[in-house]
Amino acid sequence: MVLASWRLPRYRGGRLHPGGRRILRGQTERVVVMTQNLPDAPVPRRKQILPEGVIRAKDNVDDFSFMQKSQQSEAEHNMGYYLAELNNRNQELENLVERQDKDLAALRRENAELRERSMKVVTAAVPPALPDFSNASRIARQRMLLEDKDNELNHLRNQVNHLKGEYSTVAQQRNEARETLRTLQAQYDLQRDENSDQWRMIHCLQRKVGTYRIVVGLAIVVGILALL
Structure with a gap:
């Protein structure tokens, strides 16, 4: 107890x-x-x-x-x-x-607004030629980000240039192959024309030989008939 x-x-x-x-x-x-x-x-x-x-x-x-x-x-x-x-x-x-917490929150908001206004006034009062010292860290971060982006862009540009060089090499090889193909095609056409002429001559000779054979055969037949 x-x-x-x-x-x-x-x-x-x-x-x-x-x-x-x-x-x-x-x-x-x-x-x-x-x-x-x-x-x-x-x-x-x-x-x-x-x-x-x-x-x-x-x-x-x-x-x-x-x-x-x-x-x-x-x-x-x-x-x-x-x-x-x-x-x-x-x-x-x-x-x-x-109530005191609410008043304190209101005072903090008012203080933040006043600070923002004062920063705007100070920023507006600084000449354009001078850097913005109030945002120096933010500007430095933005500059670093821009440098990183520039490095990435340069890397991509180098890759594009390398690909362009490879493409030009391939295009040159393709043009050379096309020229070689045209030359071969011309040679083939010339050879085909020559072969065609030769085949024509062969066909003419074959026709002539056939005619001679017929004439000789007829002469032989006539001679045999004459002997009879």
């Missing part, structure tokens, strides 16, 4: 503390609570739900039912009241922190 204790604040003028008991001027009260028997989420005896969902205790000065309760339940009620107040304070602090 764990015991927790605290002192209630002083109430001047004989006012009522949250439990309803009257405390005289300058008087303090020490409350001992057994935390083992306390609920997980204590709530005040009389509560009021505000629009933002915060629970705030509200005591009735005409209610004297606290006299019939034990000291433990009264301490539990007091603890619930103080926890509700702490929750309210915590909610207020969270709202304050949220």
